[in-house]
Amino acid sequence: MSLVMSFTVKNLLPATICSIRSNFPSSIHKYSTGPSKTSSNVLDHLTDWETLSKNRKTSKAMKAYLERAKEHDEFMKRQHLEFNIGKRHLANMMGEDPETFTQKDVDRAIEYLFPSGIYDPAARPLMKPPEEVFPARKAAEFDEAGRPHHFLFYTGKPSFFKVLYDAAEHIQALNKFEDKVIRKKATPDPNGSLKLEGSVWLTKEQLEQSLVESIKEIEYENFKVVMERLVSSPYAYLCKDFIEKYRKPLAMQRFALEIPKPSYDEEGRAFITTYECLRKKARGEVTIRYPGSGKISINGKDITYFEDIQPREQVMFPLIFSGMQNSVDVECHIEGGGPSGQAGAIRWGIAWSLRSFVEKDMLEKMQVAGLLTRDHRRRERKKPGQPGARKKPTWKKR
């Protein structure tokens, strides 16, 4: 009967055998809740066994991770401390108050103490808080059991693909919404619309930084395509927050903000001088007097200073565009560069000076025509090993 009992017991409660067996190692005592052999306890013991075995296998990885995380935290703390101490020392060195020493002051001080002739600003000496210097690390991606938190962990780039997944979901949701609206025969809300002119999508580097993951070119292009598709829907304003996260606002154009007031010379004519008219290697200044009769003088000479027709057309461009060719006098001094560069510098100078004498809508037109943008392009340097700036020696297959 005991055999039968044991048999039935075995069949019914195979766990009991395990539990009996498992009672042997002493460490298990800490997992068992008590000396009870009820079914729930048995189940607990069951899970305890699995996790125990798993923990034995994965504890090394988790342990290593925890260790690394702890090390990193400690490292960061140390760096913080050093940075703060260093900042205070720097403030003392510069003779300023350590309490009110901002990051800008730090930058200025470093530039003063360690002047560098290196081109690349990234290669020059710098002193920044450790968060900006050291790359961000990801938080724990899997728990103690080794199960990943993120459902896309096994793609290798979970955050990035989550973004695409969210975008796809939004697109589908918007499509459904649009269908509903069409069925109800309503129109989209004209007030709600996205304003995307003053912003661009995050660049690849910025996206990488925000997601703490490296992204390939193809993947970035894909991201842009998906977001454009999302934005092209007429109801995209519903997902405004999601989209705003991945848009970077551009600096507002300052062409209209600080228009200088003209000063008055002896004859009572208003005039404006623009200094620092640059284009390539040409440097100069342009003075516009109003009211005038359309006289031009460049370095003392007439417009015949330029012998070719193209520079003359360039000088004429802003005047004719704004219609002021007979109502202002232009006087300029330039040196350096060649005819084209000098003409470009004068063109910008005239347009910039004309801002004070012209109406607001003409200002906007000039801005759209690009007359007010400073051309900061310079000649690209020739690299060693190549015949030119971009030209490479003949490509040989082998």
Add this chain to the structure above:
Amino acid sequence: MNFNSRFLNKKLCNYHFRNCIRWFVVQNRLYAKATSFPDFFQNPIFRKEDQAKLIENSELAKLAAVPVRPPASYETCSVYHDPLVNKVINHVMEMGKKQLARSLVEKAFENIKRIQIERYHLAQTQEEKNKIELNPKSILYNAVENCKPLLQLSPIKRGGITYQVPGPITEKRSLFLSIKWLLEATNDKERTVHFPEQFAWELLDAANNTGKVVKRKQDLHRQCEANRAYAHYRWQ
């Protein structure tokens, strides 16, 4: 003491940012200064007609808030400027000598004008006079239009034999071929004839649908027609 502390401070600072540099993310830029405007800069719109269109659509204010590239050094809002003429000048240009190329093309236009005015004065009736086109730019437009091929032949290799298969052609490529053929025909000239005169003759012929270049285009079309049996090779 001061000296020590300064030395120590320097050491500390050195230590801190030497470490920083090692860990800093390397930027992909190879040149300290940017060599061209970033992608988000818009192209400028400076012609009076284009701007008038914008004002109609009331988009001017929106575009004014966005950064805009400056117009190139050969672009003006004056009536002089014409994109097709500029393209032709660029194709004529060699070694970056834009001045010379521009003067050659302008002399060619001058020659066209003189020839056409002569014909105008020789024509007897008013109808004939009205038919003669006096504006060199419109003659250029007509010439380039008449020389544009509609198909092109691409060599496709099947089974060891290279077939010339007719296929579609993009607008840009068609325009490019037209200008290139015109210039090639002009450069096949006698030694004593100058480029502007020869170019003027070629343009006038092409505008009339006669001459070498139009013949070349028609030969190409005939070849395409003859080879239309191979057209399916494009998709094999």
Add this chain to the structure above:
Amino acid sequence: MFSRNWRVLSRAYSQAVTFRTSEISPQHQNDKQIGLFYTLKQDTCKELFSNGGLPKSFMKQTKTFTETTLMIRQPALDLINCIKSTDFNKPVIRYVLYGEKGCGKSLTMAHMIHYAYEDGYLIVHVPWVSEWLRRVPRHKEMSNSQTREGLVDLPLDAAAWLIHFKSQNQTLLKSSDLKISKEYVWSKREKTESGAPLSELVEHGIARIKYACDVIDALISEIKILSNNKQCKTFVAIDGFNSFFYPLTRLNTPTKKKVKPDEVTLTKSFLELTKNDWNNGIILLSADQLAVPDENQDSYFPRYLLRKQGFEYLDPFVPIEVGRYSDKEFLSCASYYRDRLWLRGPPEIETELKFTSACNPFKFMEQCAPL
């Protein structure tokens, strides 16, 4: 409504014709006609300018426009007034035209030649001095002068000039009142006797190229004598006079030595002519930047172009500046070009062209070309 149509029509008519004037004789042109164009008759043109005198680009334009027209401008009118009030008993007055490149000096000279022709002057016109001294295609026919030691002759050029002289003064020479006073012996068998008509001298020079330079010498001395004797009044016009004073020419002797302008017989002859030791004549010269090489083209003023030697030689002279177009002249020229189908397009082109060409006549013409 009818009146409005009439007004529109008349305005259009007046606009259409404001750039022309029907006064084709320079003698009767006055201040009211500044900026207007007048047409030269075809045969006058052929007589006066078939061998030079008008700039090459202008000749091309005459062919395209199928007519030769000149614009009446202030410097020309000033000159005409001066000439009308000169006292011909005093020694000759020298006028020097100067101005920037392409402002119209040669055309003003052409205008004056037309005036002289109408008024019955004997015209001595050198179209472009640099043609002789600086235009050396590959080999210039030069020979050593026989009458003067060490000097160089330019026989072909001299003969060409004599043909030009003959064609300009056809009517005067045919009337054959002008006779030579001396006898000229060219060689054993050839000589021109005193009392022979001037045309015979000229013919001889054209026929016998070898003696052409000497013929020119003789001709010039004869003209001086004739003017002094009041038998004819002379109008001397020399374009590009300053190239006589530039240190070098482009000529090379057979020994590859550079020739100075002083060593050319033609220089001597014309310098002789422009001395103010005779009367009953007008001398009109022009100092042009194009007559000297590019390095020395810094300024267009006569003091610079004529150099010390030339300035002292010509002193005293009356300088006359030929300037750019004024607004009225510019508009008139633009409407003329439109009429001749040379300039087409919207009216805004005119403001732009005014700016870019800076109202320089030549540049304006050039820039209208491709439009």
